[in-house]
Amino acid sequence: MEEQENVSRRNFMKMAISAIGGLIGAAFGLPAIAYIVGPALNSEQADWIRLGSLSTIELGTPTLFKSKVSRQIGWTVEKVDVGVYVLTEDGRNYHALSNICTHLGCRVRWISEREQFLSPCHNGVFDKHGLVVSGPPPRPLDEFETKTEDGNF
Ligand code: FES
Structure with a gap:
């Protein structure tokens, strides 16, 4: 017991x-x-970012728009800069490309004389639609979904 x-x-x-x-x-x-x-x-x-007026986009030329977005990183929410190149060939269909290189994240810039995006860090080159032309980037520039409202996008 x-x-x-x-x-x-x-x-x-x-x-x-x-x-x-x-x-x-x-x-x-x-x-x-x-x-x-x-x-x-x-x-x-999914959060939409209002970038600007459609009237500021030149036909056939990627136009850079900048904005800030809130992004949750772990426990904190930070404002981060975003850059988007918007391209339209016909004034009806819009393509929004990230300005972040898909290699190591440098910011690309549009070189109008060459009609190409250049990533200055390692000479990555993209065409106006964001496709890789040369250099180390492994894939095209990221493309965002777009929508237009009241003459803005
Ligand atoms: S970061 Fe663009 S080519 Fe390396």
């Missing part, structure tokens, strides 16, 4: 220690999981 009571006490202590360990693990583990997974869960939200 006494041995059975000791075993019960021992089992009780094991369960109590396991429960306390589980609570401590949850206290540290859940915030860590939320920190890691949280931003990924929020990435489904």
Whole structure:
């Protein structure tokens, strides 16, 4: 009888220690999981950025627009600069290209004399539609979805 009571006490202590360990693990583990997974869960939200008036875009020439967007980085929300080149050949269909090079992230700029985008860091070259012409960029410039409203996009 006494041995059975000791075993019960021992089992009780094991369960109590396991429960306390589980609570401590949850206290540290859940915030860590939320920190890691949280931003990924929020990435489904699509925010439109108003860039400017359609009238400022010259036909056939990529036009640079700059804006700031709020971006959640871990626990903090920061304002980051974004640059978008907008191209239209016909005044009806618009293509918005990121100005971030797909190699290592330098900002590309439009060289009108060459009709190409140049990434100055490692001489990456893209055509006016963002396709790679030469250099190390592994893929075309990222293209964003566009929409127009009341003469703006
Ligand atoms: S960052 Fe553009 S070519 Fe390297």
